[in-house]
Amino acid sequence: MSKDDVPSDLWTDEQAASYDATDERFSPDLLEATTDFLAELAGSGPALEFAIGTGRVAVPLEARGVAVQGIEYSEPMARVLRDKTDRIPVIVGDMATTRVDGEFSLVYLVYNTIGNLYTQNAQVECFRNAARHLIPGGRFVVEVGVPPxxxxxxxxxxxxxxxxxxxxxxxxxxxxxxxxxxxxxxxxxxxxxxxxxxNYRYVWPSELDLMAQLAGLELEGRYADWDRTPFTADSTSHISVWRLDTDGPQSL
CATH class of the missing domain: 2.20.25 (N-terminal domain of TfIIb)
Incomplete structure (x- = not known):
């Protein structure tokens, strides 16, 4: 898959300028729970955020001592992040094919952004790209809603x-x-x-698990929220964690 084949909406200057308007995504309690979860998985290693946006999660995660880098499809969104801090390197590109230097103990995607890739093939490539960036034993985390x-x-x-x-x-x-x-x-x-x-593509938990398997990742845990509430048939979203096989990515 080439970068030209990746289907995704491209956020504009207007959308980037208004993205940080106050809503529940920016509540201190939610960001604390989110960064608690991600910092624990990152440990002493660096983290890479796919679709980093304006740094809603990356900025407070970096403030906790985690070295964070990002990939962002929209130059206007990346520009807002760069205006906030120069401590978080961000590369403009798509999360299915773009590579950054280094290896990471954690790669993560939050707030339904896996759906920004709106073909199944692009989502599969996103999992493979995450695996390429992970150290053996590293984790890939996805937060996404359950299709209603x-x-x-x-x-x-x-x-x-x-x-x-x-x-x-x-x-x-x-x-x-x-x-x-x-x-x-x-x-x-x-x-x-x-x-x-x-535009987006909705995806089922079992489908994500198969994408992970194709990339050499194994499901480690699935929760209803960042506080690790058990995931049930009534859950409207999930936080899923896959671990890279210690032998590294498979069939890439």
Missing amino acids: LRSLPPGQIAVPFEVAEAHVGLDTFDPVTQRAVSHHYIRQQDGTYLYRPH
Whole structure:
């Protein structure tokens, strides 16, 4: 797979400028739980974040003493991160094919960004790319939602995820391709609405495990949240941890 074959939305200057607007993703409690989890797995080794964005997780993780690097597809998002700190190297490129120098004890992807690659082949290559960067015994962590298809009545293709005065959001799903679109309608000060779609590919936990197996990774743990709450059939998201075989990546 070449970089030109990687399908993914490219975030703009406008989106990058507004990404750090306060919401639940930036709550101190959530970031503390997230960085606790990741710092424990990184240990004394360095970490690599795929789709590092503006550094929501990387900045507080680096502040805890973990050496962090990043790969980011959007130059505007990377620029916001570079404006925040010069201690976190970031390379602009896609997370399925881009390589950085060095080996890492931890590679991680947070907040559904595995879906930013919206073909199965690209997601498989993402797992292989993670394995290429890991030391033997290193971990790959993915945070992603469980597809909410049980919420779809027969014949319906959309599920609302937020209906509020300032924002209406709904997801539409194609069960054949597993392609989906998040439709965001954002209220402006003049009363009009800005429409902002986001393409992604939803993926099942068992499918991720097969992708991991193809890359020489073995499931080590799966949790409902960063506090390691047990994952159940009712969980709406999961944090999954795969460990690289001590013999290194397979069949790459």
